[in-house]
Amino acid sequence: MIQITIIGSGNVAQHLIKAFDASKTVEIKQVFSRNKEALSHLVAYEKIVSDYSELQTADLHIIAVSDNAISEVSEQLPFNNQFVVHTSGTSPIDVLDEKNRRGVFYPLQTFSKSKNVDYSVIPFCLEAENTVDFKLLESVAKSISTAVYLINSEQRKALHVAAVFVNNFTNHLYQIGQEICEENQVPFAILRPLIQETADKINTLDPNEAQTGPAKREDSNTINAHLAFLEDENKKNIYKILTQSIQDNGKKL
Amino acid sequence: MIQITIIGSGNVAQHLIKAFDASKTVEIKQVFSRNKEALSHLVAYEKIVSDYSELQTADLHIIAVSDNAISEVSEQLPFNNQFVVHTSGTSPIDVLDEKNRRGVFYPLQTFSKSKNVDYSVIPFCLEAENTVDFKLLESVAKSISTAVYLINSEQRKALHVAAVFVNNFTNHLYQIGQEICEENQVPFAILRPLIQETADKINTLDPNEAQTGPAKREDSNTINAHLAFLEDENKKNIYKILTQSIQDNGKKL
Structure with missing residues (x-):
């Protein structure tokens, strides 16, 4: 032993x-x-x-x-x-x-x-x-x-930073989703299967292939409607930056 | 029928x-x-x-x-x-x-x-x-x-915005995690169980309870090390904004 x-x-x-x-x-x-x-x-x-x-x-x-x-x-x-x-x-x-x-x-x-x-x-x-x-x-x-x-130590540093993105930051997005639901009398439970499916997809699809949504589609009508809907400056800001990042990524690929 | x-x-x-x-x-x-x-x-x-x-x-x-x-x-x-x-x-x-x-x-x-x-x-x-x-x-x-x-239509609007956060934006964070791994010769597969666990947790825990990581712990040494590690301005920016948002959230609760 x-x-x-x-x-x-x-x-x-x-x-x-x-x-x-x-x-x-x-x-x-x-x-x-x-x-x-x-x-x-x-x-x-x-x-x-x-x-x-x-x-x-x-x-x-x-x-x-x-x-x-x-x-x-x-x-x-x-x-x-x-x-x-x-x-x-x-x-x-x-x-x-x-x-x-x-x-x-x-x-x-x-x-x-x-x-x-x-x-x-x-x-x-x-x-x-x-x-x-x-x-x-x-x-x-x-x-x-x-x-x-x-x-090795250098790879581990990269891994930890990546883990912060896929775990800590992802969980924070769940938290924001929950807040938006609660503020609008929608049960957060409706989103649980979507959260699960988003994670499950990654077992079989590359995140680039799995990307969907208004940012990916360059659907500016929906994006503007969402920004108008979000009153909180912090949520608006996160929405803008992640939308921009998805669009920039689409151009790189 | x-x-x-x-x-x-x-x-x-x-x-x-x-x-x-x-x-x-x-x-x-x-x-x-x-x-x-x-x-x-x-x-x-x-x-x-x-x-x-x-x-x-x-x-x-x-x-x-x-x-x-x-x-x-x-x-x-x-x-x-x-x-x-x-x-x-x-x-x-x-x-x-x-x-x-x-x-x-x-x-x-x-x-x-x-x-x-x-x-x-x-x-x-x-x-x-x-x-x-x-x-x-x-x-x-x-x-x-x-x-x-x-x-109703108003609730559905909220739900759709929340869905963009927990699905489209979450998937984009997976994409960023993958990029960080690839740039540092780390197999992205190492992160898959963590992605799965992060989503699974939400079935039994409130996202507020499930939040972990350097932002939540107010661990400024780790946060600064991560920011120094991230060379890409866009990733750095997303890291800063989400870290700040987690910390502001902690103060509200």
């Missing part, structure tokens, strides 16, 4: 604990959390430590904390020349203290505490400084997912 | 023909198309007419043509006081010529010719000028879908 220690108690840490718990090739050795109670429903109490001096070495140490804490946490680890990874999409591998062998274990997914996630389809983007460590990381990722990729 | 005539040969017309074909309570009486060959794979040749004078009356006449042609097509119909509807999300009911009884039969969905659609989950937004006509329209919609709504 590969022994893993997880440092952190947030969303990503908790999801990883659950996923490894169900895996048969990986064992959680310790979990570091300032607040032991926060994890007591997920991990045997005796495995939770809240002081760095209690941390023992394992085959792999996963730092799952917020981006700006990774560097400091990695310095606090009470051992050298062990294998330590972070789970961040934005941070390069070298934010980790170089006293240990470094790597990245980035699950490209959006984690809400209140929703369960099927780990087996989540892409894991891995990086390590040497082949032996990479192989270990690959085994660990494959124990919970079927989609495992070797992605 | 309710008898229906469809006027038009585009995406929506073709999808409706397929859906009604599979229904047991509705029969297609005639289809009007300038180009008979375009529909010969979907409809018996003798049902296709290409001259308005050949159109007979039916229980319901569905005009499925582009928005700016609805008005003229409705004037050309060679009968009066029949039930005529259009399928547009943007056009009000009164673009239809008032010589006939009017209504709207708007399937809120994105139709690509190259992808099959499960009609049973597509919301149909219906409007009619009197109760008897509305009931007929409701029967027709229920023969192919389980999601049927009474939506």
